[in-house]
Amino acid sequence: MDSLTPTQRDRGLERLRRLTFGAAAGGLIGVVGVGIAAAASYAGTPSSNATAQTTTTTTDTTTNSSSSTSGSDLQSGPQAPTTGSSGSGTVTSGGS
Amino acid sequence: MAVALKSWKALGTSVHVLSTHDDGLDAATTAVRDVLEDVDEAYSRFRADSELTRLNANAGRTIRISPLLATAIDAALRAARLTDGAVDPTIGRAIRVAGYDDDFSRISAEGPHPALPRERGREAFPPERGRAMKLRAWRVPGWQGIRLDRRLRTVWLPHGVELDLGSTGKALAADLAATAALAAVGGRGVLVSLGGDIAIAGEPPSGGWRILVAEDSRARPDGDGDVICVPSGGVATSSTTVRRWSRDGLVLHHIIDPQTSLPTSGPFRTVTVVAATCLDANIASTAAIVRGEAAIDWLSSCGLPARLVENDGTIHYIGPWPDPTSVAA
Numbered sequence: 359m360d361s362l363t364p365t366q367r368d369r370g371l372e373r374l375r376r377l378t379f380g381a382a383a384g385g386l387i388g389v390v391g392v393g394i395a396a397a398a399s400y401a402g403t404p405s406s407n408a409t410a411q412t413t414t415t416t417t418d419t420t421t422n423s424s425s426s427t428s429g430s431d432l433q434s435g436p437q438a439p440t441t442g443s444s445g446s447g448t449v450t451s452g453g454s
Numbered sequence: 455m456a457v458a459l460k461s462w463k464a465l466g467t468s469v470h471v472l473s474t475h476d477d478g479l480d481a482a483t484t485a486v487r488d489v490l491e492d493v494d495e496a497y498s499r500f501r502a503d504s505e506l507t508r509l510n511a512n513a514g515r516t517i518r519i520s521p522l523l524a525t526a527i528d529a530a531l532r533a534a535r536l537t538d539g540a541v542d543p544t545i546g547r548a549i550r551v552a553g554y555d556d557d558f559s560r561i562s563a564e565g566p567h568p569a570l571p572r573e574r575g576r577e578a579f580p581p582e583r584g585r586a587m588k589l590r591a592w593r594v595p596g597w598q599g600i601r602l603d604r605r606l607r608t609v610w611l612p613h614g615v616e617l618d619l620g621s622t623g624k625a626l627a628a629d630l631a632a633t634a635a636l637a638a639v640g641g642r643g644v645l646v647s648l649g650g651d652i653a654i655a656g657e658p659p660s661g662g663w664r665i666l667v668a669e670d671s672r673a674r675p676d677g678d679g680d681v682i683c684v685p686s687g688g689v690a691t692s693s694t695t696v697r698r699w700s701r702d703g704l705v706l707h708h709i710i711d712p713q714t715s716l717p718t719s720g721p722f723r724t725v726t727v728v729a730a731t732c733l734d735a736n737i738a739s740t741a742a743i744v745r746g747e748a749a750i751d752w753l754s755s756c757g758l759p760a761r762l763v764e765n766d767g768t769i770h771y772i773g774p775w776p777d778p779t780s781v782a783a
Contacts, residue, residue, distance in 0.1 A: 435728060453670055
């Protein structure tokens with residue numbers, strides 16, 4: 359085997375460094391990617407969010423309009439209430 | 455404002471049905487009665503033959519349930535999610551242990567200490583730790599363990615869980631009853647009040663339905679106090695000043711804090727909320743009582759009109775609640 363000149367040796371080492379860096383970077387990207395995929399697909403320990411999701415994954419065929427906003431915020435009415443004069447009420451809202 | 459009214463008792467509380475037309479009142483009343491009978495059969499906690507009683511007796515097993523009970527449990531779970539568990543349907547055992555173990559009309563105002571801790575023996579809960587500590591021993595298990603499959607209409611409760619749908623269940627019943635009444639009267643305006651939880655449907659009277667906001671739903675609607683005019687949606691009031699009893703001198707009420715398993719002891723005694731439905735109004739008003747000092751910020755973030763009464767009588771108005779000093783109607 360012929361001996362390499364210093365220039366040839368330096369080029370060879372540089373090529374080897376590039377290949378090593380590329381392999382390491384590719385491996386790192388792969389590890390991170392697999393980790394993200396695993397985290398997204400593993401339910402983990404029970405938490406309120408995880409359980410809440412469990413209870414809402416199926417198609418609802420029974421609920422009516424009163425609960426059809428399941429999962430959304432509490433809904434305000436289309437019109438805000440206005441003030442009436444004292445003594446003019448027709449029904450009472452109170453504790454019972 | 456001339457409206458037709460019919461009142462009676464059901465679900466352990468007062469029922470009022472109002473219609474904007476006399477000739478629609480009977481049909482509306484019949485529709486409401488039918489809904490309330492269905493509700494009673496589906497999720498009364500005090501009927502041995504209700505679906506809810508059977509479900510509570512079968513914790514640990516998957517049970518197929520009726521569409522109405524599925525709807526009610528779904529509504530209760532939604533309430534728990536939206537309030538971070540402040541409104542939790544798994545308080546059934548806690549409220550029973552606290553003494554509210556029958557229709558309220560049959561509960562004695564005073565009585566001995568709740569029986570369940572005595573049955574478990576005083577060794578586990580030594581007397582020196584106090585009554586509150588004993589009650590806390592039956593910690594609310596939490597709504598997260600409930601498994602509801604709405605498509606198959608099945609539910610599974612963990613062992614030890616007893617559901618109480620009293621809070622959201624009554625408000626849901628008001629919404630369902632108002633919807634049924636509206637259909638019965640052919641689109642005219644109706645209002646249904648179940649113990650002060652109010653659902654409105656159809657065309658309201660001019661200016662909206664006039665509602666007196668009080669601490670006790672038994673207050674005369676034409677009495678003095680804040681009156682608001684509401685054209686649609688729902689109004690609910692939660693209060694610790696009603697449905698009270700005592701055991702061994704300890705004053706108790708019906709709103710349970712799931713964090714402590716005990717009746718709430720926060721700064722607000724009464725909260726009224728207006729929302730798109732009676733159910734949403736009730737969720738917010740109940741959660742506000744439970745959340746205590748955090749209620750004002752939380753209600754403000756919800757954007758719902760609300761009125762809060764502190765234990766000393768100080769009143770707070772939140773969001774687009776109408777100015778009580780400005781009479782517009």
